[in-house]
Amino acid sequence: MPRKPPIVFPQEQRLLSALGERLRLARKRRKLSNAVVAQRAGISRTTLYKVEAGDAGATLGSYLRVLAVLGLEGDLNQLGADDRVGRKLQDLALEPAPNRRTATRAKTAKSSSASNDEEPT
Structure with missing residues (x-):
């Protein structure tokens, strides 16, 4: 018995549909x-129709496989290549968290040394 397709949110469906349309246009260009693309990709024509329709x-x-037949498989390397959010989260995790006790001691030390530097005349 075939599995149910995953639940796809509207924005994700638009992205898949746009990808399928770009693949269809690349094939036509x-x-x-x-039949030729399906045969070269080793998939059925029905599956190719699903891919070109952006079926989840x-x-x-x-x-x-379709990308490879069209010579576009290198484009897959671009997916997720520039992970700005992930790098920002990683950078935040690498920064040492300010220690409140150390910061309080440093302020106390500065204020006491400043008062010691003032000599009565």
Whole structure:
């Protein structure tokens, strides 16, 4: 019995549909038929239709096979390459947290040394 496709949020569906459309246009620019791309990718034409429709039920492997047939598999390296949020979180975790006791002692030491530097005349 086939599994149910995953729940896909509208924004994610728009992204998948846009990807499928770009793959369909890339196939047409190369003047390749559905049958040829499906055969070269080792998938059925039905699966290719799903990929080009942005179906969330199509496997990532199917998308990758179609990208490879179209010569676009290198584009997969760009996914997640610039992880700004992840790097920022990592940088924040690497910064030492200010220690309140040490900061309080430093302030106390500064104020006491400042009062010792003032000599009565």
